[in-house]
Amino acid sequence: MIRCMLESSDGSILTGGSELLIEWQRNREGKFWLDIQEEDTSGERKLLEKLGLHTLAVQDAQRDRHPPKLEEFDDFTFVLYRGIASFNAELVHDSQNIAFFVGDNFLVTRHPKPAVSIEKLFSEQGSKLLKQGPGFLALRIMHTSAGLYLDALLEFEERLSDIEDALMNDGNDDLMRELVTYRTRLVKLRRLFNYHRNITDELRSDEYLALNYKDDPMGHAITDLHDRFDRLYTLAEIFYSISGDLIDGYISIASHQLNRTMQVLTVITAIFVPLGFLAGLYGMNFEYIPELKIENGYFILLAAMGSIAVGLLALFRKIRWL
Incomplete structure (x- = not known):
């Protein structure tokens, strides 16, 4: 044109x-x-x-x-x-x-x-x-x-x-x-x-x-x-x-949110590792395990596991992971 x-x-x-x-x-x-x-x-x-x-x-x-x-x-x-x-x-x-x-x-x-x-x-x-x-x-x-x-x-x-x-x-x-x-x-x-x-x-x-x-x-x-x-x-x-x-x-x-998620998962893992260790230790099928025949051993172990969990939670809160 x-x-x-x-x-x-x-x-x-x-x-x-x-x-x-x-x-x-x-x-x-x-x-x-x-x-x-x-x-x-x-x-x-x-x-x-x-x-x-x-x-x-x-x-x-x-x-x-x-x-x-x-x-x-x-x-x-x-x-x-x-x-x-x-x-x-x-x-x-x-x-x-x-x-x-x-x-x-x-x-x-x-x-x-x-x-x-x-x-x-x-x-x-x-x-x-x-x-x-x-x-x-x-x-x-x-x-x-x-x-x-x-x-x-x-x-x-x-x-x-x-x-x-x-x-x-x-x-x-x-x-x-x-x-x-x-x-x-x-x-x-x-x-x-x-x-x-x-x-x-x-x-x-x-x-x-x-x-x-x-x-x-x-x-x-x-x-x-x-x-x-x-x-x-x-x-x-x-x-x-x-x-x-x-x-x-x-x-x-996004990276920060992922880090926070991983941090929470790390805390959960850190708490349950010692608890799982104790549960596994006393769950072994040996006849002569020490403390096995203590009358209140079950409750003592639960108290110990609870104390460990609470103590770790307090530690993680102190270092501001929670």
Whole structure:
């Protein structure tokens, strides 16, 4: 699917398909946004190269698992961004690479699946941003996408709080499995946000053709985008640490409970070992066992066994095993 947005000579915004692309290619006047989605790979490559975009940048854009990057070419800036196809508060996300080819008066976005941030901005709001400049529009698309990540992470914070309360009240293996799953997803998100934070750091440190940090509006937009990704990275790092702490805490509590159980069993064993020894000793089938014919021997032995049991109980309580 090819969608176009073109600022005409009178300042109005036109939206349409490939016919606007043909019109813009005639003289390349006015600001132009070309959005490409789910196009044939070979046809897409020919179209992008026909627009004067570098072959290597096009190849990077069409790779499914290429990490985010920023690269400057002669007449455009290439940004490869990891956007969102879907994302929810369970941190289940379907991400995709969104390629931005940003020139002085054009923006080309390429993505294999529908992108939530682009769908939100390909409207009246997008036309206002296009008038401000293709670079500003590209930054706003990334900013909108980062906002979707942020909304989902803030919702996840509530779920993490619920898990923490549940672990304290009635921890179980299902909650542990859920926490381990979240921790794995947070590792991936943390790595992703770090890529994007590095890109915005680079935008602030070097001069780029279509994303000039020294230009006041653009500089504020880049700083705002950097702050948002820095917050996303920090939140992912914090939630990762909290998940790890909850896992370690649950394991520690479970180990402590096991130790207490073993302690009680040890006390019971320690008490009954001498009692069992005495019962076994006087239960032997020998005719001449000492004390066997004492008139009150049975009661004396019971008293001795009781004294041993009480004495051991007192000892264990004194050393705080009970």
